[in-house]
Amino acid sequence: MDYEIRAEHLGFCYEDKEVLKNINLKIKEGSFISIIGPNGSGKSTLLKTLSGFLKPRKGTVLLGEENLKELSQKEISKRLSMVPQNILLEFDFKVKDIVMMGRHPYIKRLKGETAEDIKIVEKAMKYTNILEFSDRLYNELSGGEKQRVILAQALAQQPRVLLLDEPISHLDLQHQVEILDLIKRMSLGGGLASIAVLHDLNMASAYSDHIIMLKAGEIFCEGEPEKVLTAKNIAHVFNTDVTVSKNPVTGKTYIYPISTIPKNKRDTRIHMICGGGSGTKLIKELADNGFIVSTGVLNIGDSDWAASKEYELDVAEETPFLNITQRAYEKNLELALAAHCIVLMPIYFSKANIRNLELLTEGRLKDKKIYILGDRDFEKRDYTGGEARSLYKGLKEQPNVIQLEEYELIEALIKADEGNE
Amino acid sequence: MPRVIISAVLGAGLSVVGGVMQGVFKNPLVDSYTLGMSSGAALGAVLSIVTGIGIFGYGTTGAFAFLGAVSSLFFVYHISKTKNRVSINSLLLSGVAVSYFLSSIISFIMMLNRNKIEQIVFWTMGSLSSATWQKLIFSSSFILPGILALCFFSRELNIMSLGEESAHYMGVDVEKLKYILLVICSLIVGAVVSTGGTIGFLGLVAPHIVRLIWGSDNRKLIPYSAIMGAAILMLSDTLGRVLIQPSEIPVGVMTSIMGGPFFVFLLRRQKSKGAA
Numbered sequence: 001m002d003y004e005i006r007a008e009h010l011g012f013c014y015e016d017k018e019v020l021k022n023i024n025l026k027i028k029e030g031s032f033i034s035i036i037g038p039n040g041s042g043k044s045t046l047l048k049t050l051s052g053f054l055k056p057r058k059g060t061v062l063l064g065e066e067n068l069k070e071l072s073q074k075e076i077s078k079r080l081s082m083v084p085q086n087i088l089l090e091f092d093f094k095v096k097d098i099v100m101m102g103r104h105p106y107i108k109r110l111k112g113e114t115a116e117d118i119k120i121v122e123k124a125m126k127y128t129n130i131l132e133f134s135d136r137l138y139n140e141l142s143g144g145e146k147q148r149v150i151l152a153q154a155l156a157q158q159p160r161v162l163l164l165d166e167p168i169s170h171l172d173l174q175h176q177v178e179i180l181d182l183i184k185r186m187s188l189g190g191g192l193a194s195i196a197v198l199h200d201l202n203m204a205s206a207y208s209d210h211i212i213m214l215k216a217g218e219i220f221c222e223g224e225p226e227k228v229l230t231a232k233n234i235a236h237v238f239n240t241d242v243t244v245s246k247n248p249v250t251g252k253t254y255i256y257p258i259s260t261i262p263k264n265k266r267d268t269r270i271h272m273i274c275g276g277g278s279g280t281k282l283i284k285e286l287a288d289n290g291f292i293v294s295t296g297v298l299n300i301g302d303s304d305w306a307a308s309k310e311y312e313l314d315v316a317e318e319t320p321f322l323n324i325t326q327r328a329y330e331k332n333l334e335l336a337l338a339a340h341c342i343v344l345m346p347i348y349f350s351k352a353n354i355r356n357l358e359l360l361t362e363g364r365l366k367d368k369k370i371y372i373l374g375d376r377d378f379e380k381r382d383y384t385g386g387e388a389r390s391l392y393k394g395l396k397e398q399p400n401v402i403q404l405e406e407y408e409l410i411e412a413l414i415k416a417d418e419g420n421e
Numbered sequence: 422m423p424r425v426i427i428s429a430v431l432g433a434g435l436s437v438v439g440g441v442m443q444g445v446f447k448n449p450l451v452d453s454y455t456l457g458m459s460s461g462a463a464l465g466a467v468l469s470i471v472t473g474i475g476i477f478g479y480g481t482t483g484a485f486a487f488l489g490a491v492s493s494l495f496f497v498y499h500i501s502k503t504k505n506r507v508s509i510n511s512l513l514l515s516g517v518a519v520s521y522f523l524s525s526i527i528s529f530i531m532m533l534n535r536n537k538i539e540q541i542v543f544w545t546m547g548s549l550s551s552a553t554w555q556k557l558i559f560s561s562s563f564i565l566p567g568i569l570a571l572c573f574f575s576r577e578l579n580i581m582s583l584g585e586e587s588a589h590y591m592g593v594d595v596e597k598l599k600y601i602l603l604v605i606c607s608l609i610v611g612a613v614v615s616t617g618g619t620i621g622f623l624g625l626v627a628p629h630i631v632r633l634i635w636g637s638d639n640r641k642l643i644p645y646s647a648i649m650g651a652a653i654l655m656l657s658d659t660l661g662r663v664l665i666q667p668s669e670i671p672v673g674v675m676t677s678i679m680g681g682p683f684f685v686f687l688l689r690r691q692k693s694k695g696a697a
Contacts, residue, residue, distance in 0.1 A: 053586060
């Protein structure tokens, strides 16, 4: 299969500073490739070198089988177009005139635009869905509409390669998705090879077939999104801690940044009995307040389980749909014993998780404080036919049990923690 | 009679130059006056008069004016260029600064050559009172082909308004285009100034009126600016002649009186746009 654009041993310097080092890449028709990397890693320079706007110091760029160096600017413009972040116009033009500018490399000076040019421009406007405002002025349009106009102009050049320099950075979410969908369609349907510099790693993950991660002017790693976008690579290249998981709907890699604001670390360990999302908010609040939190027994994939993983907590976990096994129960007990206190969230009880309630009545936990949150309508939360209810009733009578509302808990815990010091 | 036609030709030339330079630099405040070209041309013309070279014929004054326009433009352009980027603010500031500098040199020359002072004042204020058929033919033979040549580049000029980098991606050789356009503009300014002195603000105002009415498309802007400029200058010159008869107001004074406030209006509008 032929490649639309190839770079071989590409290098570029600004004055004495080496900005790109030994870049090799090959891009096929119909593929969408993202370039990611921190500011100053050479992303835009790479794009400008691929486009011929900057002359490489070393190496070559091949467009199809032709060396970029040997093509005139007009010839390059027929094969490659560039979409910048946004275009500002001091003097306003009609949308259709701007799209027609894309035909410039084809128009002869004395002949003017032909019927064919007009047809191609109309097709490009139809494709990007801007026909309805083709007579309006560019500066009157919204950010997303402007970017569609610029994409139509790029299409009117009838290129094989589409380069995009942060095409969505200044757009809101709706328009980011709209523009990337359009570019993706242009790649798939039009057979364009698209290369985009993107800042948003999650957008890069959602749309790219292939990601190139740059660090200090070199390709740090490249490949399919899930291979490139690992917490380790991102920590190394972006100097930022993240957790990586999967988008539950699309299955694509999804990145959550972790704030680096130092937490007020506390010594108090808290074990939470939760599940089904009942504990997610509290997990976050306790962890953000610097408590050492553990959770159990949670089914793998449960939303409280995911929150626990996000905060890298100790979790007693169990395979979904299984009754709590002895192994998980013991792990849960171990975590509860290690904690200073235990919190029971208002969860539903069935045969599967009744042992979480049993745990709290264990003799070995007699001298641990147990906080029960949201003590209302227990009957409605009992799917064990009364077994849970009698356990719960017994539990409430234990001297180490305290009933609280959620908002009272954190205050009480902080007070207890600071009293310990 | 030659005076009316000359005013039309010079008005057309100045307005087209203003419109084209606004397009090249993507800024509405640019014209041959604010970039120092007019003062440069005037200094060139004055020099040719005081050194006596001017007596070798009308063409020498024109050539000097052209050289003055070109060199002051390129000087302004290069001092405002840092690291291959031309900042519009520094372009305008250095244009105005150079303009002042050149004007004071002209004043200095006037002081030293009191016997030629009237002739020199004519250059600095802009006047058409000395119009002859010969001057008409001379200036037209540069200005009209110049305007025509600029029309040929209107498509590229349109693309330039997307920004130089974008124009490059559309297959425009930006540096070459700028060079060609600025040389043609300097030629026109040289011809205008050597005929009518420095006529201020017309090049700034006329293209904006055209833009307000017919839009920014340079394919229309250039020819319509020519017509608009011609009409305004004919009107100004006629008004200047009849307003305070038997004396007459130099046309450069007339255009500056009308253009100055317009310039301030544009500046304010751009400021409020920048703030939004």
